[in-house]
Every structure is written in structure tokens, then in C-alpha cells.
Amino acid sequence: MDNNIANILETNEKIVWQGKVNRKVLVFILVFLLIIVFAIGVFFLTKESINYTSNGNPAQVSGKIIGLGIIILGSFFSLIAFFIDLVKDYAITEKRVIIKSGIIGTDFKSIYFDQIRGIFVDVGLIGKIFKVGSIKIDVGKTRTYSVGGGLNKPGHIETKTMYDTLKHIDNPYEVFKNVQHALEARKESLYSGRADKESNPEAYNK
Numbered sequence: 001m002d003n004n005i006a007n008i009l010e011t012n013e014k015i016v017w018q019g020k021v022n023r024k025v026l027v028f029i030l031v032f033l034l035i036i037v038f039a040i041g042v043f044f045l046t047k048e049s050i051n052y053t054s055n056g057n058p059a060q061v062s063g064k065i066i067g068l069g070i071i072i073l074g075s076f077f078s079l080i081a082f083f084i085d086l087v088k089d090y091a092i093t094e095k096r097v098i099i100k101s102g103i104i105g106t107d108f109k110s111i112y113f114d115q116i117r118g119i120f121v122d123v124g125l126i127g128k129i130f131k132v133g134s135i136k137i138d139v140g141k142t143r144t145y146s147v148g149g150g151l152n153k154p155g156h157i158e159t160k161t162m163y164d165t166l167k168h169i170d171n172p173y174e175v176f177k178n179v180q181h182a183l184e185a186r187k188e189s190l191y192s193g194r195a196d197k198e199s200n201p202e203a204y205n206k
Contacts (some may be wrong), residue, residue: 001030003096004090005018005091005108008098008108009093009167010020010095013093013094013095014093014094015091015092015093016092016094016178016182017091017092017175017178018089018090018091018092019089019090019091019166019168019169019175020088020089020090021085021086021088021167021168021169022130022132022168022169022170023086024130025130025132025168026049026082026085027124028130029081029082029126030078030079030081030082032195033063033078033081033118034074034078036073036074037070037071037074037075037078038071038074040070040074041067041068041071041074042067042071043067044064044066044067044070045063045064045067045068046063047066047067047159049061049062049063049064050061050062050063050066051118052187060108067144080103083103084101084103085167085168087100087101087102087103088101088167090166090169092179092180092182093182094185094186094206095112095113095180095186096110096111096112096113097108097110097111097116097137097164097165097166098111099111102124107128109165111137111139113182113183113186114186115139115140116137116139116188117136117138117139117185118138119135119136119138119176119179119180119183120134120136121134121135121136121137121172121173122133122134122135122136122174123172127168127172127201128170130168130174131170132167132168132169132170132172133169133172133173134165134166134167134168134169134172134181135165135166135169135175135176135179135195136163136164136165137163137164137166138161138163139164140162141161141162141163142159142161142162143159143160143162143181144157144158144159144160145157145158145160146158164203
């Protein structure tokens with residue numbers, strides 16, 4: 001089955017940019033995570049037993065069991081994260097940003113330009129090494145959670161912005177310019193009435 005982004009485009013909708021997560025970055029992150037997992041796992045494998053306290057009573061567990069558990073589970077989740085990003089595909093059209101994802105099934109997420117409050121370029125250490133970056137899109141989603149508290153000390157509530165992200169893409173500043181240009185063009189079409197004509201052509205063809 002063809003899961004190409006082009007198959008979900010609307011009539012006359014054109015792709016102005018399309019890309020994926022940089023493969024070199026994916027492999028680097030996977031290898032880095034596996035090295036950490038195996039290093040921690042081997043550390044515990046060298047221990048005959050690990051002492052801990054359960055319900056106030058001293059107890060022991062085999063270091064080999066902990067080590068093997070860390071290696072198996074750590075490797076599994078590292079590979080899952082790798083394949084989740086491997087199958088992602090991104091596109092920017094004249095109307096929206098599209099994110100394709102899904103290992104087993106295929107999911108498409110559309111972020112229309114009128115939903116976007118702001119866009120940002122994030123280039124961290126990995127980005128500087130591999131000359132990639134991430135585009136963060138703010139559509140107003142937030143998550144509220146409690147921080148601190150306990151031992152008769154009051155906690156407090158914090159709110160975090162939840163971004164939709166185009167992760168580790170090549171030429172992030174060029175992509176940023178494409179999004180900005182598409183947003184500006186879309187706003188111009190909205191003010192001129194062209195967007196209404198696109199969405200409701202029957203009314204203009206009478």
C-alpha cells in the first residue's frame with residue numbers, strides 16, 4: 001500500500017518542501033544510546049548481588065538479572081525510538097504542515113497555517129555536529145503539571161508549551177524560511193479572498 005504524503009493532498013494543493021529525519025543523526029543517537037545501555041548493563045553484570053531495602057528490610061537481587069534486564073529493555077526501547085523516527089516524513093504545502101508517522105499503521109497529522117501561533121528553529125549540539133536542526137511549531141497546546149511539594153512544603157503548578165516538531169532535518173533555516181513564506185502568502189490570500197475562493201469554488205463559478 002502506498003502511504004505517500006502526495007496521496008492525501010487536496011485538489012490543487014502543492015508541496016513546497018518535503019523531508020525526513022536525517023539518517024546519520026538517527027544512527028548516531030541509536031549507537032550512543034546502545035553504548036550507554038550496554039555500559040550500565042555490564043556494570044551490573046559484574047556485581048554478584050545488589051543490596052537494597054524493601055519495606056524497611058534488607059534484601060538482595062542478582063546483579064546479572066538487573067544487568068540483563070537493562071540491556072534487553074534498553075536495547076528494545078532504543079530500537080523502537082529509532083524506527084519511530086525512521087518512518088517519519090514531513091511536508092510543507094501552500095496550506096499546511098503535514099507529519100507522517102507510524103511503524104505498523106500510517107498516521108498523517110495536518111497543521112493548517114491558521115492554527116500556527118509561532119515557529120522556532122532549535123539547533124542543539126547534535127545539530128551543530130551534523131548541520132541539522134528541528135522546527136518547533138506552536139499551535140497553542142500546553143501541559144499543566146505539579147512541581148515540588150511534599151514534607152509539608154506546598155508545590156506549584158507549571159504550564160509547558162507542547163510543540164509539534166520536525167526533528168533533525170537538513171537545512172533547518174531554509175525550511176523555516178519556507179514556512180514563513182507560506183504563512184505570509186496564506187495570510188495575503190485570506191485578506192484578498194483567494195483562500196475563500198479555493199475552499200468554496202462553487203460559489204464563485206455560479
